[in-house]
Amino acid sequence: MNDWLNKPWVIRVISLFLAILTFTVISFDNQDTRNADVGNFDSIFNSSQESVVLEDVPVNIQIDDEQYVVSGVPELITMELSGTLSVVQSTATQRNFDVFVDLNDLGPGDHTVPIEYDGISNRLNVRTDPESIDITIEERGEDEYQVRIDYTNSDAMQEGFEVESATVTPSVVTITSAQSVINRISDVRAVVDLEGIEESTTLDDVPVRVYDNEGNQLNVRIEPNTVTVDLSVINPNKTVPIELETTGELPEGFNLIDIEILDDAEVQLFAASEVLDVIEQIETEPVDLSTLTESTEVTIALDLPEGIRESSIDEVTVRVELEETTETGLENVEIELDNLSQDLETNFIDPETGRLNVSVSGYPSDLAGVEASDLRLSINLDGLSSGEHELPIEIDAPENVTVALPRDDVTVALQ
Numbered sequence: 001m002n003d004w005l006n007k008p009w010v011i012r013v014i015s016l017f018l019a020i021l022t023f024t025v026i027s028f029d030n031q032d033t034r035n036a037d038v039g040n041f042d043s044i045f046n047s048s049q050e051s052v053v054l055e056d057v058p059v060n061i062q063i064d065d066e067q068y069v070v071s072g073v074p075e076l077i078t079m080e081l082s083g084t085l086s087v088v089q090s091t092a093t094q095r096n097f098d099v100f101v102d103l104n105d106l107g108p109g110d111h112t113v114p115i116e117y118d119g120i121s122n123r124l125n126v127r128t129d130p131e132s133i134d135i136t137i138e139e140r141g142e143d144e145y146q147v148r149i150d151y152t153n154s155d156a157m158q159e160g161f162e163v164e165s166a167t168v169t170p171s172v173v174t175i176t177s178a179q180s181v182i183n184r185i186s187d188v189r190a191v192v193d194l195e196g197i198e199e200s201t202t203l204d205d206v207p208v209r210v211y212d213n214e215g216n217q218l219n220v221r222i223e224p225n226t227v228t229v230d231l232s233v234i235n236p237n238k239t240v241p242i243e244l245e246t247t248g249e250l251p252e253g254f255n256l257i258d259i260e261i262l263d264d265a266e267v268q269l270f271a272a273s274e275v276l277d278v279i280e281q282i283e284t285e286p287v288d289l290s291t292l293t294e295s296t297e298v299t300i301a302l303d304l305p306e307g308i309r310e311s312s313i314d315e316v317t318v319r320v321e322l323e324e325t326t327e328t329g330l331e332n333v334e335i336e337l338d339n340l341s342q343d344l345e346t347n348f349i350d351p352e353t354g355r356l357n358v359s360v361s362g363y364p365s366d367l368a369g370v371e372a373s374d375l376r377l378s379i380n381l382d383g384l385s386s387g388e389h390e391l392p393i394e395i396d397a398p399e400n401v402t403v404a405l406p407r408d409d410v411t412v413a414l415q
Contacts, residue, residue, distance in 0.1 A: 032222075051082035052092045059115065063103040065140070069178040072135035073101055077115060083124035091120060101133065108137050144172050147208060147227060150189035157233075160309045161269045164234040166192070168227050173208055177220035185220075186213035186238035189241030190227050203229045238276040239268045240318060242302065243283045248290030250322065255363040257295075257321040259287065266304060268312035275307035282311075287318055295321045327361040330372045334394065335410060339382035346381065347390060349411040356393075359404040366400040374398055379410060388413045 002362045022325055025080045056076045063070055067334045077099065081088050091097065097119035103111070113135055117130040168190055175185065175302050190206045205226040242265045250256055267282050332355045348354040356377060360370060376396035382390075390411050397403045 029403065040226060040248055048085045049083070050085040050088040052088050054081065054092060054095075056077045057095075057099050058096060060075040060100040061099055061103065062138070063106075067140055068103075068108070068137050069140045069176070069181075069308055070103060070135055070137055071175050071178065072133060074130075074133065078129040079117075080127045081120070081124050083121070087121055087123055091124060099128070101135065103135070103137060106336055107277075108139060110134065110136050123175075134309040138180060140176065140177035141182035142174060142176045143182055143185075144174050145174055145185065145188040145210075147171055147188050147190050149229060150209070151189050152191060153195040156195035158196065160235050161233050162236060163194070163199050163273060164231065164232045168410075169230070170224070170227060173225075173227070174223045175220050176208060176223070177218070181220060184212040185210055185218065187211040192229055192231070197231065197233060200233045201231050203231065204353055236273045236276055237268055237270045237272060238279065239266050240279055241266055241281050243281045244300075244318060245283050245286040246289055247286035250289045250290045251293055253325045254293065254363070255323045255325075256289065257323050257365060259318060259320045260318045262297070262319050263313070265316070269304075269308050270310040271308045275305075279305065284316060284318070287320065289320075292320055297320075323363045323365055325361060326364055326367065327357050328367060329357060330359045330370075330375065333372045333375050334375055335360050336376060338378050338380045338394075341381070341384075341414075343388065344381075344384075344414045347413045347415070349413055351410065356406060358406070360397070360401050362401045363402065364396070368396055370401055375403060377405075380411065381412075381414070384414055386414050392394070 014169050027406050055078055057079050059077055061073055099117045101113050112132055114132045149166050189209050191209055206229045208222050208225055210220050281372055283303045285303050299315055335354050378394045379391040390409050392409045395403050
């Protein structure tokens with residue numbers, strides 16, 4: 001084999017074959033219309049034909065945009081290129097061509113115009129989708145609008161927080177569109193997403209949206225199309241007193257000396273501002289006095305109104321101080337004489353001393369400090385003449401003090 005390849009005529013034949021092959025490839029690549037005498041090589045190079053689809057090809061608009069505004073032109077179209085493999089691939093890769101609609105010779109109104117292109121080799125077949133479009137040319141309009149804030153996902157803020165205030169920078173934007181669209185503008189909003197926000201913050205690049213009076217978003221040119229929003233975020237709270245509530249009556253024989261909240265009788269509430277504004281105090285669940293027979297401490301829940309998200313405490317300890325009826329004795333309480341005639345003298349017969357030992361009962365708080373001098377036992381001698389008389393004893397005692405006498409009447413002699 002090596003001897004065969006070393007023969008000069010073999011090398012010449014191979015070189016000639018490669019030269020013919022190279023010439024044929026170049027001729028097909030350049031779409032040469034000449035018919036070279038290359039035998040049956042045509043069938044070999046049919047595979048060099050290629051077709052490719054380009055998505056998202058931008059469309060430019062040629063018009064006096066200082067005077068007119070165009071609607072109906074798609075931002076992107078699809079193109080199909082077909083032709084020689086190398087030219088197709090080079091064009092698809094570099095994309096150094098321009099796709100446009102030429103509206104320079106058209107005035108306001110509705111028009112159907114072709115999609116045109118420039119910078120693509122005439123050796124390629126080009127098809128655009130769409131091939132033509134319906135467009136509308138209108139007089140250009142421009143105006144300035146105040147930007148207001150539109151919040152989304154307010155319920156997704158961190159619990160207990162809310163926006164106190166917000167500042168937009170810049171507060172005014174310039175909007176450009178067809179004059180008919182400008183006339184429809186009703187609302188210009190900076191859309192702020194509040195999800196997860198739990199502190200004051202500055203939000204950059206907040207998008208601006210434009211709406212008509214029916215809430216439809218309008219496709220217009222906004223300058224700038226984003227703004228900066230400074231949010232002041234607060235966690236509204238309020239401290240109010242706790243009002244102790246009771247229900248029922250104490251069992252017979254018991255008196256309530258005192259009932260009080262042992263802890264700080266205030267609670268800090270966290271809620272929306274409109275909820276806090278109407279709250280002046282918080283009541284406890286009622287303490288049922290009918291179940292108490294001794295001084296004690298009880299834990300009572302707070303009756304928190306609807307809308308309270310959080311409170312510093314949710315229950316309090318209440319001390320209840322009770323007292324039970326008791327009895328004590330007072331000795332030698334004098335029986336006084338009322339309405340004795342100046343002409344008569346009185347002698348006690350029974351009891352001879354004119355004094356009684358009595359029992360007083362009541363709650364300790366009422367009996368504290370009660371002495372014999374605080375009671376008044378008396379008999380009424382009005383209209384009586386000489387002789388012995390059995391008279392009822394009248395009692396005058398401090399409030400809430402009950403007096404028990406060893407007898408209900410006394411015997412006296414008048415002379």
